[in-house]
Amino acid sequence: MNDLERFRDKIRLWTLKQLNHLGFGHYGGSLSIVEVLAVLYGKIMNISPGQMNDEHRDRFVLSKGHGGPALYAALAIKGFFPYEMLYTLNQNGTKLPSHPDRNLTPGVEMTTGSLGQGISVAVGIALSQKLSNIPSYTYTIVGDGELNEGQCWEAIQFAAHHKLHRLFVFVDDNKKQLDGWTKDICDPIDFVEKFRSFGFWTCRVNGASLEEIEAAILEGKKQSKKPVAIILDTIKGQGVPYLEQKEDNHHIRPSAEDQKAIEEAILELEQKCSSEEVNV
Amino acid sequence: MSTTPLQFGLDEKEMRQVYAETILELAQNDPSVIALExxxxxxxxxxxxxxxxxxxxxxxxxxxxxxxxxxAGFSLTGKIPFVHTFAQFATRRAFDQLFVSCAYARLNVKIIGSDAGVTAEHNGGTHMAFEDLGLMRLIPNATVYEASDSTMFKALLKQIYGEYGIHYIRTIRKKAKRLYSSSEQFPKGKGKLLRDGKDVAIVASGIMVEEALKASDLLANKGIEAMVIDMYSIKPIDQNLLIYAAEKTGFIITAENHNVIGGLGSAVAETLMETYPVSMYRIGVREQFGQVGKTDYLKEFYGLTAEHIVKAVMDKLEETE
Structure with missing residues (x-):
């Protein structure tokens, strides 16, 4: 196992541990972004705890703010704050609310959670950096359900118009939103076609594959005019087969059976992660 | 308390010209200033x-x-964004974005809402905001101003440029009645005592300041001495000046080109209710939407004229006699 795989497993482990400690939460959509977070924070982004005042740092905005626990896990592993803080998720007075808050959590660039808004902010950051001739990258993850929001499409056409080629939009296409299957609620039809027609460079990759995600980012970085949209083919609950198969897995209050499966997944990941330090 | 000397006449410049010139001046002196439209x-x-x-x-x-x-993205990268659109788009339309992405995220964003209330004229009800001050006042720690003339507008723009946080200035786009000399200052949290008086205090903002001054002339003809205050800083509001007015006159009339709920009238009532409760009446829009029409027609329709202020004063004084 390489460092990136260990980082991925550790993000997944600590995502589960946070939610399990709290007793409920957004398991489905937190787990489906573990791989992309691993690639971004483990390999791609120019970011570390010492760089938060560096105007040349790369920036990440979690537009689908309900994936907060996965981001917190990645930030803790990167050393932005101690692991113990992860157990305070959503507790009274916590610095880790279910949706990220830039004023509470070290390493969180932007407050998100009201869907559709984070992508506009990411676009604003990317445009500001471009106007200042700072060649940093801005990355954002939107949910497939989140793309119901009209504001996303305002942001998307604006980004293409301004040729923000250092903007990367990841779509966590896990096919489900709170009330059920995305195709049943408002069929998105084809994200690749949509982003392409809006003027993005676009591709679709297996969102559980670290290699495919990284290769797509490197390909996207060759763009000099178009912003990049990488559609991640993912599954809600990704990486935990029991949760992947669970029908209602957006926000889970585990039954006894769920609890058993979650604890088994934690044990398994702990065994995988126990011996070696992650070096990212 | 001393009154502010007034310099009457019509403004030489339209408020929009003042906006453009001030933004240009700020932007040329500071590359971090960004105007968004x-x-x-x-x-x-x-x-x-x-x-x-x-x-x-x-x-x-x-x-x-x-x-x-x-x-919000510009603010996160150290820029100073000035956002302009019509008042109802800046507030009613984009309220959650303004609330969450700008205010809740504790960012530095200046918002200018133009075409205040009835001055939206022929754009009509869809474009006529009588609610913007109320919405903006609800945002924790936001600063809320209504500009009454070009001197004030320019000064407020320069002031909010230098202060971190969420600031809202409501303005008309065309020429305002000139009130202030160009050296006048407009500190946050203060009002301007324009005329002193002992019988009633008229607390107004924006285009209603002119009506309040006219009303005080009409009332003077009837032997009634009306105090007139330009309460341009709606949040925070000048509590000391309000208490002075309440103590001296025992009767406050507010006058605003806005719904009586949420804006200046509410702000004055809330402040005095907790500090120095006196009789009050709010001149403003009551349970109505906007509509098309010339400003003069709309002011008459919604009861926003000097005559309406005078009538409210006389009704109250007769009631108490």
Whole structure:
């Protein structure tokens, strides 16, 4: 196992541990972004705890703010704050609310959670950096359900118009939103076609594959005019087969059976992660 | 308390010209100043300055919600965004974006809402905001102003440029009645005592300041001495001046080109209720939407004239006799 795989497993482990400690939460959509977070924070982004005042740092905005626990896990592993803080998720007075808050959590660039808004902010950051001739990258993850929001499409056409080629939009296409299957609620039809027609460079990759995600980012970085949209083919609950198969897995209050499966997944990941330090 | 000397006449410049010139001055002195627009540049005259500062004016297109997010992104990267659109788009339309992405995220965004209330004229009810001050006042720690003349507007723009946080200035676009000399200052949290008086205090903002002054002339003819206050800083509000007015006159009339709920009248009532409760009446829009029409017609329709203020004063005084 390489460092990136260990980082991925550790993000997944600590995502589960946070939610399990709290007793409920957004398991489905937190787990489906573990791989992309691993690639971004483990390999791609120019970011570390010492760089938060560096105007040349790369920036990440979690537009689908309900994936907060996965981001917190990645930030803790990167050393932005101690692991113990992860157990305070959503507790009274916590610095880790279910949706990220830039004023509470070290390493969180932007407050998100009201869907559709984070992508506009990411676009604003990317445009500001471009106007200042700072060649940093801005990355954002939107949910497939989140793309119901009209504001996303305002942001998307604006980004293409301004040729923000250092903007990367990841779509966590896990096919489900709170009330059920995305195709049943408002069929998105084809994200690749949509982003392409809006003027993005676009591709679709297996969102559980670290290699495919990284290769797509490197390909996207060759763009000099178009912003990049990488559609991640993912599954809600990704990486935990029991949760992947669970029908209602957006926000889970585990039954006894769920609890058993979650604890088994934690044990398994702990065994995988126990011996070696992650070096990212 | 001393009164502010007034300099009457019609403003030489339209408020939109003042906006464009002030933004240009700020932007030329500070590369971090960015003006954001949503396809209303020619309405507020920033199209005329764009060629001079092309990298500091962004026309976002008709995307008010997105524009608030872009403003947040600029603030996150150390820029100072000034966001302009019509008042109802800045507040009613993009309220959650303004609330969450700008205010809740504790960012530095200046918002200018133009075409205050009835001055939206022929754009009618869809474009006529009687609610913007109320919405903005609800945002924790936001500063809320209504500009009454060009001197004030320019001074307020420069003031909010230098202060971190969420600031809202409501303005008309065309010429205002000139009230202040160009050296006048307009500190946050203060009001201007324009006339002193002992029988009633008229607390007004924006275009209603002119009506309040007219009303005080009409009342003087009847032997009634009316105090007139320009309460341009609606949040925070000048509590000391309000208590002075309440103590001296025992009767406050507020006058606003806005719904009586949420704006100046509410702010004055809330402040005095907790500190120095006296009789009050709020002149403003009551349970009505906007509509098309000339400003004079609309002021008459919604009861926003000097005569309406005088009538409210006389009714109250007769009631107490």
């Amino acid at each position: 949503a396809d209303l540049m020619s309405s507020i005259s920033t199209n005329k300055i764009q060629p001079l500062i092309p990298n500091q004016i962004i026309n976002c297109g008709i995307m008010e919600a997105h524009m608030m997010g872009v403003a």
